[in-house]
Amino acid sequence: MSQNTTIARPYAKAAFEVAQTSGDLTRWADMLHVVAAVVTTSKVAQYLSSPSLSGEQQAATVASLCDDEIDDRMVKFPASWQTTNVCP
Numbered sequence: 001m002s003q004n005t006t007i008a009r010p011y012a013k014a015a016f017e018v019a020q021t022s023g024d025l026t027r028w029a030d031m032l033h034v035v036a037a038v039v040t041t042s043k044v045a046q047y048l049s050s051p052s053l054s055g056e057q058q059a060a061t062v063a064s065l066c067d068d069e070i071d072d073r074m075v076k077f078p079a080s081w082q083t084t085n086v087c088p
Contacts, residue, residue, distance in 0.1 A: 027071075044061075044065065048061065063075045
């Protein structure tokens with residue numbers, strides 16, 4: 001569990017920074033709750049853990065399941081922060 005916390009911490013900090021900078025903390029909190037609810041569903045979590053899925057496929061799946069509850073900023077968030085080396 002502590003490894004998950006260690007891995008998640010930089011993403012959480014980055015998400016907070018983006019939300020704070022955009023002045024949209026409430027919207028980001030809402031989107032994060034939606035994503036968390038979707039990915040912690042047992043069938044979704046099992047599907048997403050498949051080694052045959054690329055990161056892009058995982059993101060597309062989550063975005064599809066969240067439908068219009070999240071916007072493009074959330075969909076693109078993990079990839080954009082990874083490419084700027086803010087997160088591992």
